[in-house]
Amino acid sequence: SSTHHVNSFFCILSTPSLSGFSIPKGTTVITNLYGAHHDESKWHRPLEFRPERFLEEDPSGEAQRQLIPFGCGARVCLGETLGRMEAFHVLAHTLRDFQILPPSPGHLPDLRGSYRFIVHCKPFRVRLVPWAAAIPTH
Numbered sequence: 001s002s003t004h005h006v007n008s009f010f011c012i013l014s015t016p017s018l019s020g021f022s023i024p025k026g027t028t029v030i031t032n033l034y035g036a037h038h039d040e041s042k043w044h045r046p047l048e049f050r051p052e053r054f055l056e057e058d059p060s061g062e063a064q065r066q067l068i069p070f071g072c073g074a075r076v077c078l079g080e081t082l083g084r085m086e087a088f089h090v091l092a093h094t095l096r097d098f099q100i101l102p103p104s105p106g107h108l109p110d111l112r113g114s115y116r117f118i119v120h121c122k123p124f125r126v127r128l129v130p131w132a133a134a135i136p137t138h
């Protein structure tokens, strides 16, 4: 959920305190999106792969309250609508047309990211098998 490891850098112009912390004018502040998305006080077992937590009907509602991959507030990502639309279309079309399989059975990618300004996953291979090839026609 955090492709951006951190948000933009903000320079404090006049706010004397933020969430109870005094921050001197002129301080550069970098918010930690990865930290916000892995905070155990906000997410139930944040490191566990449970995609269902992002469904609207998830009873805990944690993702609805805590997920901020595009940042928030005055400097929220300007491309959020486009980004969401693109991600939806690319994923939906890929999953509609292909089965995504590991290169060999049980050979799964390493899910640990490589953390720079943007989180990258380590290079891995998959096999894209067209559904048409898997479904007999008669």
Ligand code: HEM
Pocket (backbone or CB within 6 Å): 003, 004, 006, 007, 008, 009, 069, 070, 071, 072, 074, 075, 076, 077, 078, 079, 080, 082, 083, 084, 087
């Ligand atoms: C999955 C795709 C994307 C993600 C996860 C993403 C995430 C972010 C994040 C976290 C920020 C910083 C927000 C903050 O500091 O509070 C940001 C800023 C920004 N993003 Fe995106 N973004 C995505 C796609 C795009 C696209 C497609 C565009 C443009 C077409 C775009 C344009 C911008 C701009 C202009 C800003 C700076 C806004 C500002 O500082 O006022 N982003 N984005």
